[in-house]
Amino acid sequence: MEYTNPKIPEGINTTTEHPLKEFFILTTGVLALIAIVIFLLGLSAQTIARQIPFQMELDLAKKYKVEPSTNPEIQKYLQKLANRLADAQDLSKTLKTDSPVTVHFFDDNIVNAFATLGGNIIIYRGLLEKLSSENALAMVMSHEIAHIKLRHPIMALGRGVVIGLAISAITGASGQGLTNDILGDAGLLTILKFGRDQEIEADKIGLAAVAKVYGHTNGTTDLFDMFNQLSKGDQQLPQFLSSHPQNESRIKYIKQFSIDNNLTAKGKILLMPKIIRKYLESTRDQNPKRKKK
C-alpha cells in the first residue's frame, strides 16, 4: 500500500487578505487612538495647570532672564499703560499678587506682541509702528493682560509639557528633544500657543477693560481693520495673527460684544506720547524696507 500526504488547501494557516489592508486599518486606528489620548491628556493637563497658584508661576518664570530694554522711556510708558489696564481687570485681586504684569519692549521689526509665563508681556517695535493710537495699543495690551488673567500661558505650558511627554513616551528616545524644548530654553520667551476660544475670551475681557479705562471703545479695532486690509491686499500676514481668529469675524464679535455690554463706541482717540512717536518715526526712517510703497 502506498501512502501520500494529501494536498492541503492554502489559506488555512495564513490569511488571504491583502497585507496592505491590515496595515492601513491598523495605522489609521492606532493613530486616531493616539490622537484622542493626546488630546484628552492635553485637555486635562490644561485644566490642572490652571489651578497652579500665580506665585508659583512667577517663581518658575524667574529662572528665565530677560535682557533689560534699551529704551527705558518706552518701557516705562508701556508698563504704566499695562498697570492701568491690569487694574481695570482687577488683575492683582484675581491673581493675588501685587504687580502681576511686566512689560518688555523689544526693539525689533517683528510685528508681534504676546503674553507668556509669569505675567510677562512682550511687545515688539514692529507692532508699535503699526498701531495708530494709544487706544489701539491699549487693546492689544489689554488682550495680552486678559490672557494672563485667564492663566492661558501656564495652561499652554502644561498642555505642551504633557503632550511632549506623551509623544516621547510613544516614540521613545526620538521624542525626548521635544520636552527639553518646552521645559528648557524655550520656556519663557517663546510664543505659547493659545486656542481660538482663548483668544476670543481674551478679546472680550480686554475690550471691557479698555472701555473702563478710556470710557469708550473707539479706535480699538483699528489694528484688526488694518490687518484685514493687509490680508485683502494679498500681503504676507504678520505673525501676530497665526493663531488668532479671522479679522473680520473678530471685528464683528468685538462690535457685538460692545453693543451687548453697552460700551460706547464714540470717544476721543488718544495718540501715543510724542516721545514715543518720535522714536518710532526715527526707526522707521532707518529701515527703508519698511517705508510705505
Next chain:
Amino acid sequence: MYDLIVLLVLLALGYGFGQYAEKTHYRSIIKRENLLRKIPVIASKFPPMYRNPPETMLVTGGIVISVDYFKRFVASLRNLIGGRVTSYESLLDRARREAILRMKEQTRDRGGSMIFNVKIETASISKGRKNTIGSIEVFAYGTALITQSS
C-alpha cells in the same frame, strides 16, 4: 519629518522586497510539495508494520527566515490592540513548510519512502533584543524509512 521619511522608505522597501520574496517562496513551496507528495510525513512514533524491517535514518531540514520591516511594523501595531498577527502567520507557515520540504528532499536523495516521528522546532534569532529585525528558525526532523532495497 526626517524620521517619518526614513520610516516610510523603510516600510516601502520592506513591503516591496518582503512581498516579492514571499510570493516567489510560496510558488516554489507549492511546486516542490507536489513533487514530493509521494513521501508521506507522519507524526506517529512508530512506523507501519513491515515484514522485513527497513533501514532507518535521521533526516533534518532547517531554515532561517528574516522578518521584513513592513511585517514587523504591522505586527508591532497589532501588539497594541491584539488579534491575529497575520503578517507573522505567513512567515512561520513558509518556514515550517520549507523545513519539511528540505527534510523530504534529504529523504528522497537517500532513497527513502516515508518519514515518521516528525517533530518541528521553532526558535527566534535575536530574541529579546530591541530594534533589531528578528529572524525565525524552523527545524524539522524525523526518522526516514529507506525501503529501496526491498
